[in-house]
Amino acid sequence: LTPAFSPLFSPSPGSLVQAAVTQQPPELSAKVGDTVQITCTGGGSYYGWFQQKVPGSAPVTVIYENNKRPSDIPSRFSGSTSSGTNTLTITGVQAEDKAVYFCGGWDSSSGGYGVFGAGTTLTVKDQPTVAPTVHLFAPSAQEMETGKATLVCLMENFYPSRVTVEWVADGNTITSGVETSQPQRQSPSHYMASSYLSLDASKWQSYNSVSCKVRHEAGNVEKTVNRSECF
Structure with missing residues (x-):
């Protein structure tokens, strides 16, 4: 793989409108502490996952090369691949994880992430306060x-x-x-x-x-x- 395939690589906001891979589900709702999973197929051998908190803003890479995590991304984010399906798992969802998540498939011809899922909107429900x-x-x-x-x-x-x-x-x-x-x-x-x-x-x-x-x-x-x- 070329050096461009790195944890620092993020697709441009405009490229995220492409939907050439299948990403499920389109929407997720979770409580703080829940575990959620998003799946992606049809993107080839290598996948990345990108988090976009504000529409139109630059997305952040949370997983690259299927299961690798940038050093500044919390360990609750993980990626795995089985039978051609890549899965993003967030274990112990936090309120700040509310965002749209995009799956990206590696395009060998361009040496970058060239195809993207339609996105999954993750909504995190507010957790009630509890006295000690x-x-x-x-x-x-x-x-x-x-x-x-x-x-x-x-x-x-x-x-x-x-x-x-x-x-x-x-x-x-x-x-x-x-x-x-x-x-x-x-x-x-x-x-x-x-x-x-x-x-x-x-x-x-x-x-x-x-x-x-x-x-x-x-x-x-x-x-x-x-x-x-x-x-």
Whole structure:
């Protein structure tokens, strides 16, 4: 294959009006986290897939040479070929994947993608916001024996990913000794995170109660541990 066959190659917007290969389906609707597939036949031995988010804009190559992915394209995009059919799979669809996707067949005579499918319009349904489920864990007796006390605030099953955490002891905000993780995917459509409050055991024993206050656009959640009820 010629050097023109590269992940940087994208067809011009005008060329996308051609429909010399069969691409199915013409429309797809998915929720965030779903897996979708688009198929293409009749394009020869090599296929590429192109994403066009705005009509008339330059399309972006998401797959080339059947199954290769440019380095700046997320790993949820993949390509495969079986029995003459090339398939674009998006595993764990995200809201930003809403676009028109075109299949391109390699034209050996011109040394480029010369024939294109009619396009598949992917619509991504908005996902409802979900407030986090919060668990607050007091220090263990074993840790207390070492002179340290760590409280753990675990946040689960929330969407979208942005949360803020405030630690409060006896009505006063604590900022020292606090470490909060970046949200991580717990499932294709939900996130989890954790926050830690590290104290000296004597400091923990001086408090009556400690609270973890979690703020999220779907709702705020507060959990409290009363020291007298521990152990």
